[in-house]
Amino acid sequence: RKEVEQDPGPFNVPEGATVAFNCTYSNSASQSFFWYRQDCRKEPKLLMSVYSSGNEDGRFTAQLNRASQYISLLIRDSKLSDSATYLCVVNRGDSSYKLIFGSGTRLLVRP
Amino acid sequence: NAGVTQTPKFQVLKTGQSMTLQCAQDMNHNSMYWYRQDPGMGLRLIYYSASEGTTDKGEVPNGYNVSRLNKREFSLRLESAAPSQTSVYFCASSEAVGPSYNEQFFGPGTRLTVL
Numbered sequence: 068r069k070e071v072e073q074d075p076g077p078f079n080v081p082e083g084a085t086v087a088f089n090c091t092y093s094n095s096a097s098q099s100f101f102w103y104r105q106d107c108r109k110e111p112k113l114l115m116s117v118y119s120s121g122n123e124d125g126r127f128t129a130q131l132n133r134a135s136q137y138i139s140l141l142i143r144d145s146k147l148s149d150s151a152t153y154l155c156v157v158n159r160g161d162s163s164y165k166l167i168f169g170s171g172t173r174l175l176v177r178p
Numbered sequence: 179n180a181g182v183t184q185t186p187k188f189q190v191l192k193t194g195q196s197m198t199l200q201c202a203q204d205m206n207h208n209s210m211y212w213y214r215q216d217p218g219m220g221l222r223l224i225y226y227s228a229s230e231g232t233t234d235k236g237e238v239p240n241g242y243n244v245s246r247l248n249k250r251e252f253s254l255r256l257e258s259a260a261p262s263q264t265s266v267y268f269c270a271s272s273e274a275v276g277p278s279y280n281e282q283f284f285g286p287g288t289r290l291t292v293l
Binding site for chain 1: 218220221223236280282284287
């Protein structure tokens with residue numbers, strides 16, 4: 068089983084739609100959770116950290132469910148510019164705090 | 179600030195050749211990392227340096243060596259390139275290693291092809 072699993076997609080949605088991605092992680096000791104965004108042939112960039120209580124940043128909402136070991140990302144009012152691959156990232160849960168990257172969920176927003 | 183820079187952007191090698199990928203950051207970060215990204219797979223950690231003067235193996239260190247030249251620079255060396263090392267290589271840095279310092283900033287990547 069992969070340490071971090073994501074549906075690869077692609078999710079193909081019209082502008083203005085709401086779309087949600089889930090991600091599961093295997094190590095219950097993980098403490099840090101993130102969503103990164105990666106545009107085609109570019110480097111990953113931090114979209115948002117995910118906190119236990121859930122957090123929102125504009126049109127983006129991230130949730131953490133420790134009991135079920137999954138993280139979600141909700142995007143409201145999708146824009147064409149949201150088209151990208153979204154990477155779920157979790158720390159290993161040991162003292163190294165190394166990050167484990169999921170292989171990503173691809174989002175395509177169409178006009 | 180340039181953030182994290184990497185050279186070269188593209189490279190083609192023949193099997194058995196060697197090369198060094200260069201990485202530098204100007205954010206005064208303590209920790210630096212080298213990842214590779216292959217189609218359908220997440221970024222995989224090759225080596226990291228928690229602080230100047232230290233380096234440690236990641237998930238896929240075989241065939242690679244690293245040098246933390248100073249606080250700013252972290253290089254990755256392929257001693258004898260193999261086709262399996264064809265990949266996109268990203269360097270990253272973070273303020274430190276720890277639960278509160280995990281945000282990593284990435285360089286633009288090096289696209290390496292080994293024939």
